[in-house]
Amino acid sequence: MSDTLLDIKDLSIEYHTEFEKVYAVNGLSLKLNYGETLGLVGETGAGKTTTALGIIRLLPDGIGIVTKGSIQLDGTDMVHESEEKVRKLRGKTVSMIFQDPMTSLNPIKTVGDQIQEVLRAHDRSMSKAELSRQVDEMMEMVGIPSYRKTEYPHEFSGGMKQRIVIAMALVCEPKLILADEPTTALDVTIQAQMLGLIRNLQKKLNTAMILITHDLGVVANTCEKVAVMYAGEIVENGFAEQIFCQEKLHPYTRGLFNAIPKLDVETSRLEAIEGMVPDPTQRIEGCRFANRCRFATPACSQEPPYVEVENGHFIKCHLFSGENRSGKTIPETVSGSLTREKSVVSEKEVS
Amino acid sequence: MRKFILKRLGQGIIVFMLICFFSYIIMFLIPGDPVYALYGANISPEQYQMYYKQLHLDQPLLLRFFNWFINFLRGDFGWSSRYRCSVNELIATRLPITMYIGILSLILTAFFGILFGVIASVKRGKWQDSVITVLANIGSTMPLFWIGVLGVYVFAIKLGWLPASGYTSPFIDLGLNLKQILLPVIAMAFCQVANITRLTRSNMLEVINDDFVRTARAKGITEHEVIFGHVIPNAISPVINMIGMLFRVVVAGSVAIEKIFNIPGMGQLMIVSITSKDVNPLQACIVVISTVVLIVNLLVDIIYALIDPRIRLQ
Structure with missing residues (x-):
């Protein structure tokens, strides 16, 4: 297997x-x-x-x-x-x-019944005692005393309800x-x-x-x-360490990271990604993020390739294709080297 | 749960006493002298005085009500001047007939209304839905008496399949009885089925899009179990409530239906009592019918609470 x-x-x-x-x-x-x-x-x-x-x-x-x-x-x-x-x-x-x-x-079924239903759906032959035992066990596992299985959802708090939902999802x-x-x-x-x-x-x-x-x-x-x-496709895919070390990132992912408020830097405004998600009722040729991307070039009107920048780390962006493959030419500071005007121009070119 | 039932029972008793009181005093508010109404206008003043005393009309209203109420609770409804027999006897023969027809049509209504409503909602947008919705819209616009008359015209006069009117006890001739009640029962059910169908359909559609239905599907239970175990129980409460209310409509409808089909039930008795100013049977009719409606509503409340645990808290 x-x-x-x-x-x-x-x-x-x-x-x-x-x-x-x-x-x-x-x-x-x-x-x-x-x-x-x-x-x-x-x-x-x-x-x-x-x-x-x-x-x-x-x-x-x-x-x-x-x-x-x-x-x-x-x-x-x-x-x-x-x-x-x-x-x-x-x-x-x-x-x-x-x-x-x-x-x-x-709202009108006891939580025990709702958990039990999953078990019964997949094993019709299970005895009542066995069903009950498994429900009890699962409820204890998610941290709810099993005697509460005869209660209804409105008798639980939001967090408790989510525990029940988790129990339902995991019981099989x-x-x-x-x-x-x-x-x-x-x-x-x-x-x-x-x-x-x-x-x-x-x-x-x-x-x-x-x-x-x-x-x-x-x-x-x-x-x-x-x-x-982003907009119905995976633009970046990799191990958590690779992405959270923030060395090589898709411009959209970088935008997401920049939008997180930082405690050690004083900022008056949070950095947002300019523009809007493209209209999902329209088909778009080329890179979907191009009209919001600060690094957009005319090449972005072509479908971007899936580039493996490191072992197991894929980025769907022209910036990492060809000679840029190593990603060295686009350090984090590249955002400063590209002017705002240029990005506006490229936005127009794309649209 | 027991506390809930006791509370509703207490409320019911209070309502029952109010109904008794108003149905009693209302008789003295309508114009006309009860003595002349009972014994005719051609009596001498001495006779008038005698009957006046006999009817306890010289006593205060509240005291008369109290005496009447005590008799009433004992099961003594008084004497009918029109029929020349005790009102108890009248009610005993007529209430079962009205209830028999009413409950049959209500069962028919509930069964087909819920069935069609569920089919229409599960097959939403398909041809089954369109057919049921169109029929339901037509049905809900037709008045009861018109359907009754139409039924008599088509099935009794033109086709001759069923008797046009009359009533025979089912214990005497069950076949004839069923033939005779078929038209009235269907006529009464017809327009109500449409309402129940529409209500069931809209409630089902509302619940079918709820998050917990998606959760239920994600569990891997069959679509059948999703509909019967999750959607219907959540959608049915307003429908049961409506069926409870329909009971009143059925009783009111019996007045028209019993007239059209010449059935000796409570509806007929009420009409005759009103036109002949026969006070005792009329009061008895009002109180008995109200009590039956009251009991049905109490049952609906209890069923409601059995289905939905959130109601029990209130």
Whole structure:
């Protein structure tokens, strides 16, 4: 058996509504090994959640459509396999933790029943006593006393609800967890607890995880690998150390880092990335980030290559292609050498 | 849960007493003299005085109400001057008929309304949805009496499949009974099915897009389990509430339906009592029907609380 758990090749997902087509994911490729943790980073609308829903095949029926590419999950083709087969994988091989614990639990079922439902869905022969024992065990594991299993979601706080959601996602010991901003709806102290909890359980059960977030701090804490998404594609992909040492970075990733407030430097304004995310209803030729990029050149109207700048560290940018491959010519300070006017000019050229 | 039921029961008793009180005093607010109404206008002044005393009309209103209420609780509804028998007897023969037809049509309404609503929402945008939605819109615009008359015209007069009117006890001739009640039951259910369908559909569609339904799908349970275990239980509460309210509509509808199909039920009794100024059976009708509605509403509240744990807290 190979090490690869998840292999996404050239995946494109579109949303077809009555009025328009939205190109949510465009030619995304991604690999994940068993037991690995990947942080999927990007701003709102980058297609992170769509990618996750595509993996577990829960895109809105008839609206979200995989138009291209393949998803191999633990040897199963998640794009073309029958609904019945995919259903059996959900919860058992791949499970998902959703963003908002307040709304992701059924308000009129006891939490114990909701956890138990996952077990029963995948093993109909399990006895009542065994089901009950496993639910108890799982609840204790996420730090909720098991006697509370007969209570309803409204009797729990937000953090407790998220623990229940985590218990539901992990109770069948899946090979892959898709955690879609699991801490965004929680306050900061609970966030740390939740991440700690998820990481501990993940280690214990040897589960791989894709952690979707827009918080680089969370990624630094939790993930071995990082993939940065922008406008439906992965622009940078590598090990966490490679990206967080900030030597060679895609201009967009650099922008994300610069937008983090620094305590040791006095600034009056936070540094934001100029401009807006391109309209997802339009197809764009060449680099999607070019119109916001300070380093943009005429070459950027061509599709940028995927360049391996170091072992396992890929950047999708013209800056790193050809003679620039080593990345030496674009140190961090390069931003100072390029004037604002030049970037405006290149913006026009691109558009 | 027990506290919740006791609380609702207490509220019900208070409402029941208010209904009794108002249904009693309202009889003395309508114009006309009860003595003349009961014994005719051709009595002598001496006779008038005698009957006046006999009816305790010389006592204060509250005292009369109190006496009447005590008798009422004992199960003595008084005497009907129109039918020349005790009101108890009248109610005992007529209430079961109205309830029989009413409950049958309500069961039909609930079953088909929920069924069509669920189908339309699950098959949203497909042909099943379009057909059901169009039929539901047509159905909800048709008045009850019109459907009744139309049914009689088509199935009784033109096709001759069913009797046009009348009522036979199911214990005497079940076949004939079923034939006779078929049209009234369907007529009463027809327009209500449309309302229940529309309400069920819209509630289902609202819940089907909720986050917890996606969570349920992510667990790997079957679509069947998602719909029956998660969507319907969350969408059904307003529908049950509406069915409870429909009970009132059914009772009100019985007045029209029993007239059209000539069924000797509570609706007929009320009409006759009103037109002949027969006070005792009318009061009894009002109180008995209100009590039945009250009990049904209490049951709806309890079912509501059984389904949704959040209600129990209030």
